Amino acid sequence: MPGLFAGTSLERPVTCEVCQQPLDVCRCPRNREGRVVQPRQQTAAIRLEKRGKGKIVTLISGLDPVATSLPELLKKLKSSCGAGGAIADDAIQVQGDQREKVANQLRSMGYQVRVNVQR
Numbered sequence: 001m002p003g004l005f006a007g008t009s010l011e012r013p014v015t016c017e018v019c020q021q022p023l024d025v026c027r028c029p030r031n032r033e034g035r036v037v038q039p040r041q042q043t044a045a046i047r048l049e050k051r052g053k054g055k056i057v058t059l060i061s062g063l064d065p066v067a068t069s070l071p072e073l074l075k076k077l078k079s080s081c082g083a084g085g086a087i088a089d090d091a092i093q094v095q096g097d098q099r100e101k102v103a104n105q106l107r108s109m110g111y112q113v114r115v116n117v118q119r
């Protein structure tokens with residue numbers, strides 16, 4: 001957390017335990033507790049969910065909502081899938097069956113992915 005130890009005199013600058021950068025430079029994703037949570041330490045669960053009137057959405061859950069910017073991820077997924085989407089309850093919904101595109105996009109960003117193949 002940047003500035004956490006500001007004002008204390010330490011011989012070594014406080015650095016991130018992961019990237020070894022000073023904390024005010026470090027851009028590692030962190031969770032609510034301030035611990036670094038890299039994409040590879042997060043598993044996205046991807047499954048289909050039926051909505052009313054035969055509509056289907058692809059639901060992506062399981063990502064840390066603090067370490068991962070869900071609005072930013074939604075934007076990327078909407079453009080790579082060419083579909084609309086929304087965020088609800090720390091999960092991302094993309095319209096239609098987009099499991100493959102979503103899984104590919106998340107993998108390319110370094111996330112672990114678990115796809116539920118059932119319809």
Ligand SMILES: [Zn+2]
Nearest residue numbers: 016019026028
């Ligand atoms: Zn770092």
